[in-house]
Amino acid sequence: MTTLNPAQMDEIAARHPAVFHRSFWQRFRVAIIAGGFVLYALYCWWFFAIGHVLGTANWNIAGTYLADWVSYEVRPEVTIDPDGAMKLTYPRFSPLGPNAEPDWVEIERGTMTRTTPSAGAATDTAQKPASMGFMGTGGTIGGSATAANAMATATTREEEVVKRAKITLNSSTSVEVVPERVTVQHSGETLLVEIAGSDMTVEGVLPAWATQKAPGEKITLSFGVAGWGEIEADDISIRKRFFGWANFLFDTNSPFHGKPLSEVFSLVTSGERIDPKQSNLSLAWDNILYNAEWQHLDVWTKLLQTIVMAFVGTLFAMLLAFPLAFLAARNITRSWISNQVTKRLFDFLRSVDMLIWALFFTRAFGPGPLAGMSAIFFTDTGTLGKLYSEALENIDDKQREGVKSVGAAPAAVQRFGVLPQVMPLFASQALYFWESNTRSATIIGAVGAGGIGLKLWEAMRTNSDWENVAYMVLLILIVVFVFDGISNALRSRLMGKPAH
Amino acid sequence: MAMNTLHDGFSEKGALIERHWQELNARRRLYTWLGLAILAMALTGSLWFANETNAGKFFDRLPHLFDFVGDMVPRDGLEVFRALFDLPSPYDDGSFKYNYPEGRLYITESLYVPEYFHKMLETLNIAIFSTVIGMVFGFLLCFLAAKNLVANRLLRGFVRRFMEILRAFPEVVLAGFFLAILSLGPLPAVIAVSIHTVGALGKLFFEVVENADMKAEEGLRAVGASWVERVWFGIVPQVLPNFMSYFLLRLEINVRASTIIGAVGGGGIGELLRLSIGQGHQAKTLAIVLLLLITIIAVDQFSAWLRRRLVGDHAFRLAQ
Numbered sequence: 001m002t003t004l005n006p007a008q009m010d011e012i013a014a015r016h017p018a019v020f021h022r023s024f025w026q027r028f029r030v031a032i033i034a035g036g037f038v039l040y041a042l043y044c045w046w047f048f049a050i051g052h053v054l055g056t057a058n059w060n061i062a063g064t065y066l067a068d069w070v071s072y073e074v075r076p077e078v079t080i081d082p083d084g085a086m087k088l089t090y091p092r093f094s095p096l097g098p099n100a101e102p103d104w105v106e107i108e109r110g111t112m113t114r115t116t117p118s119a120g121a122a123t124d125t126a127q128k129p130a131s132m133g134f135m136g137t138g139g140t141i142g143g144s145a146t147a148a149n150a151m152a153t154a155t156t157r158e159e160e161v162v163k164r165a166k167i168t169l170n171s172s173t174s175v176e177v178v179p180e181r182v183t184v185q186h187s188g189e190t191l192l193v194e195i196a197g198s199d200m201t202v203e204g205v206l207p208a209w210a211t212q213k214a215p216g217e218k219i220t221l222s223f224g225v226a227g228w229g230e231i232e233a234d235d236i237s238i239r240k241r242f243f244g245w246a247n248f249l250f251d252t253n254s255p256f257h258g259k260p261l262s263e264v265f266s267l268v269t270s271g272e273r274i275d276p277k278q279s280n281l282s283l284a285w286d287n288i289l290y291n292a293e294w295q296h297l298d299v300w301t302k303l304l305q306t307i308v309m310a311f312v313g314t315l316f317a318m319l320l321a322f323p324l325a326f327l328a329a330r331n332i333t334r335s336w337i338s339n340q341v342t343k344r345l346f347d348f349l350r351s352v353d354m355l356i357w358a359l360f361f362t363r364a365f366g367p368g369p370l371a372g373m374s375a376i377f378f379t380d381t382g383t384l385g386k387l388y389s390e391a392l393e394n395i396d397d398k399q400r401e402g403v404k405s406v407g408a409a410p411a412a413v414q415r416f417g418v419l420p421q422v423m424p425l426f427a428s429q430a431l432y433f434w435e436s437n438t439r440s441a442t443i444i445g446a447v448g449a450g451g452i453g454l455k456l457w458e459a460m461r462t463n464s465d466w467e468n469v470a471y472m473v474l475l476i477l478i479v480v481f482v483f484d485g486i487s488n489a490l491r492s493r494l495m496g497k498p499a500h
Numbered sequence: 501m502a503m504n505t506l507h508d509g510f511s512e513k514g515a516l517i518e519r520h521w522q523e524l525n526a527r528r529r530l531y532t533w534l535g536l537a538i539l540a541m542a543l544t545g546s547l548w549f550a551n552e553t554n555a556g557k558f559f560d561r562l563p564h565l566f567d568f569v570g571d572m573v574p575r576d577g578l579e580v581f582r583a584l585f586d587l588p589s590p591y592d593d594g595s596f597k598y599n600y601p602e603g604r605l606y607i608t609e610s611l612y613v614p615e616y617f618h619k620m621l622e623t624l625n626i627a628i629f630s631t632v633i634g635m636v637f638g639f640l641l642c643f644l645a646a647k648n649l650v651a652n653r654l655l656r657g658f659v660r661r662f663m664e665i666l667r668a669f670p671e672v673v674l675a676g677f678f679l680a681i682l683s684l685g686p687l688p689a690v691i692a693v694s695i696h697t698v699g700a701l702g703k704l705f706f707e708v709v710e711n712a713d714m715k716a717e718e719g720l721r722a723v724g725a726s727w728v729e730r731v732w733f734g735i736v737p738q739v740l741p742n743f744m745s746y747f748l749l750r751l752e753i754n755v756r757a758s759t760i761i762g763a764v765g766g767g768g769i770g771e772l773l774r775l776s777i778g779q780g781h782q783a784k785t786l787a788i789v790l791l792l793l794i795t796i797i798a799v800d801q802f803s804a805w806l807r808r809r810l811v812g813d814h815a816f817r818l819a820q
Binding site for chain 1: 539542543546547549550551553554555556558561564565566567568571622625628629632636664665667668669670671672673676677679680681682683685686687690756757759760761763764770773774777789792793796797800
């Protein structure tokens with residue numbers, strides 16, 4: 001490899017002055033554009049108050065919400081009455097259903113003599129669980145006599161209560177509760193909390209996974225992915241996290257709830273009728289469709305609405321844009337007025353945002369797919385009309401002239417001279433819009449124009465149904481990918497070459 | 501000309517060819533009719549389904565189709581300008597309908613930005629900022645997805661799938677999720693639109709890169725340039741005009757997208773429009789619609805002009 005000496009370099013530089021003497025803009029444009037971007041980013045940082053928003057954001061919640069997408073919590077709660085009687089309850093809508101006795105909760109029961117105070121002297125702590133047990137007896141274990149608590153007079157009686165409860169979260173994590181003491185074990189460390197009446201004291205120092213704001217106050221335990229818990233003197237609540245979607249097929253009211261799939265299968269195929277009015281198969285199918293937590297039928301209906309909105313909207317837009325485009329193309333309709341009128345109409349339809357149309361049609365038709373459909377129809381008539389008229393203006397005139405020269409009628413000239421050239425392009429563009437509208441129909445649904453958008457929005461607003469959001473997102477992704485594939489395959493066949 | 505009968509005067513071979521052609525033609529026509537019949541059935545079914553599941557029935561509500569025009573007719577023509585520029589209204593009765601001056605955003609003691617202009621600026625800023633973010637990340641990702649630059653199929657496939665998911669993930673979910681974490685404001689909208697833009701621009705970008713002329717890259721490879729140098733000096737200069745054109749195209753789409761995201765809680769003008777239509781404030785609605793229309797037309801025209809300067813007349817493919 002030969003190297004150039006300085007004289008040769010100068011010579012080359014002298015021969016090509018344009019290469020070595022570049023203008024200010026040419027030399028510094030990268031720096032200027034990059035600087036512009038940085039300045040703009042700083043401006044936006046200030047304009048959107050990004051630093052402030054990020055600082056005040058609740059990132060802990062983000063983790064929980066994300067975890068909720070693919071997992072759920074079961075919440076056993078141990079309450080300790082002042083006289084030392086313990087009770088284990090689950091919330092009303094526990095994923096385990098009423099009267100659940102999961103194997104990760106060990107319970108030792110025993111009897112004890114209790115003096116039930118009269119209603120007037122009842123303390124809050126005793127009254128609250130008692131009335132809860134009375135209202136929703138389903139969720140109570142070991143408190144079978146709680147109904148009696150609500151009786152007014154002070155009585156002394158033998159009651160069956162929980163003596164010891166041990167909740168196992170995973171192989172290294174467990175919480176054991178006896179009336180005087182809570183023992184928490186997690187990753188080899190042990191936390192002992194002594195409970196005496198309404199006071200509690202921690203023995204030794206708190207491990208890193210437990211926090212307490214002040215002595216005697218509530219202790220928060222965090223076990224990572226296994227769950228978390230809270231210890232108070234009279235109330236120990238544990239959240240155990242399970243991976244997956246709870247009760248995806250059958251909700252807790254269904255007779256099939258909690259049964260393994262093989263058992264459900266044998267019940268459906270050969271079991272005795274659970275409900276004498278219908279076969280087990282149709283009962284199971286009904287239970288799945290009307291699952292209270294997942295609302296499968298409703299979700300599918302809404303998803304179908306979204307698909308239908310995109311399909312009908314795009315199809316009608318194509319049907320209307322097709323004839324109008326012939327009026328708008330100046331080489332086909334030789335009238336300045338009709339060209340301008342149709343072109344401005346297209347511009348208007350396109351520029352009024354799909355959102356505005358969606359809001360207006362929601363007022364006209366009420367919430368539902370008709371509104372979304374009309375919004376897509378109006379917007380896309382404009383867009384497709386513009387594209388179609390541009391395609392028509394770019395056609396090859398030779399074919400038209402050939403057809404005209406043999407004396408064809410005007411309609412025949414369009415049919416045989418123009419259509420064969422543009423039809424594949426028209427269909428391909430309509431397919432492309434069908435596909436992209438399937439995506440965008442989700443979002444106009446959220447403003448009330450029907451479809452899955454609104455359902456998604458409602459599920460998110462409560463901040464507790466993220467698993468339903470995940471389910472719907474999954475369905476949407478599947479639909480979008482399938483339609484992408486269909487549209488790409490059709491388009492590449494129409495255009496004779498791969499569309500991508 | 502009758503298609504189904506053979507005319508006299510064909511030679512034997514000619515008749516064979518003619519018959520074959522007629523067969524092909526008949527089959528083709530059958531497929532066309534079948535396709536149209538399926539389409540018609542799908543359409544009928546869809547329309548029936550849409551009508552059944554809608555809150556109001558189509559034919560009952562059809563007379564109300566143009567009700568929205570009534571939603572936009574203010575009490576008198578000047579009200580629109582009062583609403584637009586936050587001037588006090590002579591009809592002011594203390595209700596929200598005529599409280600135009602309340603939205604003023606004062607810069608100094610007497611100088612103010614009218615509410616709708618401020619919100620429109622916010623929406624525009626959401627669109628521009630998220631398009632810039634999308635462009636930066638799309639730019640970084642697109643070279644990894646291009647067949648002519650990355651030989652590793654696994655990496656390429658991974659990057660492409662990643663961008664596909666970003667593109668297909670519903671924006672409304674992203675917006676809703678970040679609304680829950682960041683609380684109300686425009687930032688969730690920025691994040692939602694940006695993420696979608698990364699996927700959309702990344703795809704368009706890598707298609708441009710795959711169609712790039714590889715001679716410059718080969719020359720650089722011959723003198724021993726590294727991968728980054730080859731991309732930066734060999735590919736980027738030729739694809740940059742196209743990238744800018746797609747950037748502008750995306751900006752047009754994002755102005756609309758950020759308006760819609762605004763309407764579902766992401767701030768900006770979309771939210772005001774939804775509220776004003778819902779509450780039946782005609783003058784405010786008309787003012788916002790006019791402002792939106794003008795802005796969108798202006799952005800479209802500006803971007804079309806700039807794109808034509810950058811890449812000539814090819815720049816008019818609408819893509820998402």
